[in-house]
Amino acid sequence: MTLLGPDYSFESRAHEKGHKLVAGVDEVGRGPLAGPVTAAAVILDPKRIPEGLNDSKKLTAKRRQALHDELLLCADVSIAHASVEEIDELNILRASHLAMERAVAGLKQVPDHLLIDGNMVPRGLNISSETIVKGDARSVSISAASIVAKICRDYVMSSLAQHYPGYGWETNAGYPSKSHKEALSKLGVTPHHRRSFKPVHNILYQEK
Template identity: 75%
Template sequence: MSTPDDSLEQAARKRGHLRIAGVDEVGRGPLAGPVTAAAVVLDLAAVPPGLNDSKKLSAKIRAALDIELHRVADVSIAHASVEEIDRFNILRASHLAMERAVAGLSQVPDFLLIDGNMIPLGLAIPAAAVIKGDARSLSIAAASIVAKISRDRIMVDLAQQHPGYGWETNAGYPSKRHREALQNLGVTPHHRRSFKPVYNILYQDKSISH
């Protein structure tokens, strides 16, 4: 199984880019909660050992790497709200979060490595879209870890306010428990109303009753 390395970063350096940020987002698929993005500029001489795609790491290792990344790298985290997801769409909202994360870095990067196959329209910095980037680029892998830790914490906090949906374990994704809670407990202000399972509960049930 391949692990991310710094080959994409080194290639960008050879083209004259010295400050390279990896950008990733988490939370496109959930039925509830914001979409979260992170931008990370690594010091390639001080990469935390064990850095990998967040999906391949245990929760304990992810948490330790998150702490270390905040210590040794320039890290910025940003979100797009449920309201923005419903107003625009999840793709545009995730790009908004990415744009905000890049804007929040302490210094403007001169090149971006962005996970996925699209570059957000609002980014005026030279960039490359990298499919499965969190498994290929150390900078994107770092961003994937930071974004996931941040969003998971938000969902744990929201779970305290709205118990029963299982957000502390499913992070708002459509698990069986979450779907059943939607039917039994109803829709919260943190649910994405444009997503079909939520939309159907809000509007289809009403149309049937009339």
């Protein structure tokens, strides 16, 4: 039987082991050339799990927004960022882990157990944790985190697009689309571009 989408089985197993509060953790924005990396942590209420949770990339923009709004009403949600400066200073992996650590720390309740998308536990998290590869398509708590993180980061990039028009951030969210790379060549590097990323670095340090 094929799985139709994420479920509550990882959370249920954690509850069986005595963990009362289980948080899903995910990040978005590791690939873009511009903007922060954003993470979210979500503790769902088992009695009020929104229907249709899934990997944020598999949802329409309208459905994603509706689920985001519902989650803010019925779950413990925390969103956090690591800045472009932190990405350049630390590297993108460590910065994404820092954003995850901040998101967990921002929850109203202290979770007993974390379900983390990917295959690495951020070193600053001293809570019982398990990693789940492709977790946003397997655990509803991680799906919820992926949705709120994406909505928040897309909003940040749309806001930045108002101040730095021409790069298409309102549609590409800072990812290295063809039009974004062309704009980078024509308009140059903004303070919100990640200087440690090769396409940006090459423009900054190209031989005259």
